[in-house]
Amino acid sequence: MTTDPETASQPRDEAFWARAIGALKVRTMPVEALNLNVQGRHLVGPLQGFGPLYHKRYRVRLVGVALSPESVIQTWRQNFASFWPQGNHFFAPLSGIAPGEVAVLNIASPVGVKMSTGILVIYSDETCFTFMNPQGHMFAGMITFSAYEENGVTVAQVEPLLRSNDPFWEVMMRIYGFKREDWFWHQTLTALARFFGAQAEVEFAEECLDPRYQWAGAKNIWHNAAIRSGLYTIMVRPVQRLARRVSRHPVRRN
Amino acid sequence: MMPANATIELRRLSDTISALDIRGEVTAFAEPMLMDTYLRATTEGARAVVLNFAGLDYMNSSGIGLLVTLLIRANRAKVRLLAVELKEHYRHIFELTRLNEAIRIYPTEAEALAALAGF
Numbered sequence: 001m002t003t004d005p006e007t008a009s010q011p012r013d014e015a016f017w018a019r020a021i022g023a024l025k026v027r028t029m030p031v032e033a034l035n036l037n038v039q040g041r042h043l044v045g046p047l048q049g050f051g052p053l054y055h056k057r058y059r060v061r062l063v064g065v066a067l068s069p070e071s072v073i074q075t076w077r078q079n080f081a082s083f084w085p086q087g088n089h090f091f092a093p094l095s096g097i098a099p100g101e102v103a104v105l106n107i108a109s110p111v112g113v114k115m116s117t118g119i120l121v122i123y124s125d126e127t128c129f130t131f132m133n134p135q136g137h138m139f140a141g142m143i144t145f146s147a148y149e150e151n152g153v154t155v156a157q158v159e160p161l162l163r164s165n166d167p168f169w170e171v172m173m174r175i176y177g178f179k180r181e182d183w184f185w186h187q188t189l190t191a192l193a194r195f196f197g198a199q200a201e202v203e204f205a206e207e208c209l210d211p212r213y214q215w216a217g218a219k220n221i222w223h224n225a226a227i228r229s230g231l232y233t234i235m236v237r238p239v240q241r242l243a244r245r246v247s248r249h250p251v252r253r254n
Numbered sequence: 255m256m257p258a259n260a261t262i263e264l265r266r267l268s269d270t271i272s273a274l275d276i277r278g279e280v281t282a283f284a285e286p287m288l289m290d291t292y293l294r295a296t297t298e299g300a301r302a303v304v305l306n307f308a309g310l311d312y313m314n315s316s317g318i319g320l321l322v323t324l325l326i327r328a329n330r331a332k333v334r335l336l337a338v339e340l341k342e343h344y345r346h347i348f349e350l351t352r353l354n355e356a357i358r359i360y361p362t363e364a365e366a367l368a369a370l371a372g373f
Contacts, residue, residue, distance in 0.1 A: 014343055020350060046319075123314060146316075
């Protein structure tokens with residue numbers, strides 16, 4: 001049997017990575033999605049951003065669940081949004097979580113304003129998938145969702161490698177956001193474990209890789225998704241509603 | 255932890271420059287080996303470390319996370335990190351994850367060493 005020379009020269013991981021991209025492009029989203037702060041944005045990784053860099057691991061051992069890591073990831077990928085805490089939405093494209101796809105996120109905030117941001121799927125294989133964030137997201141970094149076997153038990157894991165994107169986010173994270181982030185992934189992994197019929201005890205570990213602030217990242221505040229979402233809600237949406245009302249009931253002049 | 259499907263060999267290029275020849279797969283399993291070899295290089299006096307990726311044939315997103323962690327450690331210790339012999343596909347991954355903005359990339363080890371002249 002001969003091997004196609006072109007196939008032989010391709011790296012084994014090529015199909016799992018997103019292709020080179022510039023600005024993000026959002027495909028058609030459902031009408032209920034607040035689609036802001038994603039289209040045209042560029043990715044920001046763990047080396048960009050503003051605040052200290054953290055490496056976190058949230059994991060849950062799926063004791064008594066006779067499923068392979070591949071099966072767990074397949075289910076998680078196909079039903080990703082359904083494991084999120086209520087009030088938070090992940091709008092994936094029709095093609096789902098696949099390399100190069102862009103999703104829109106609508107995140108509940110404590111002040112009642114829905115924040116719109118997004119992610120790009122930079123990597124996806126049988127046992128893990130990884131997102132990277134756009135400008136304006138609360139974090140600059142990557143987050144990997146994976147499953148693996150450990151001592152005969154399948155473990156599901158969420159692994160963020162990230163820092164606050166700008167000074168506003170850094171303040172918000174310290175006041176409220178870091179605890180909220182921990183709660184979010186605890187809830188998600190608990191929901192995932194419950195789906196498989198396992199009792200969940202989420203383990204957490206955190207390491208600060210770099211405590212320094214990157215002051216060059218302070219200007220990222222220009223793209224801040226919370227500020228922009230808030231301004232949209234306060235200023236633009238009421239005007240749009242008024243315009244729709246006027247167009248349905250035009251003023252008659254005698 | 256599963257054994258890493260990789261080898262990482264340390265080569266001393268000068269009193270202050272070392273190379274790490276990375277072969278096989280860069281994934282989370284390679285972490286102990288990569289960090290130990292880097293530590294050996296810096297303990298022996300390296301102030302610049304050249305990561306030679308000529309033998310790299312597989313890298314997943316955990317592998318990129320590993321390189322980010324290594325870069326942060328190098329920056330904090332004021333050790334310069336360079337990358338050489340990246341195939342086109344892996345150069346693209348460095349660009350996608352914006353790792354290329356933090357690690358200098360050169361086509362060959364000779365060009366990296368030329369850039370370090372006088373180091």
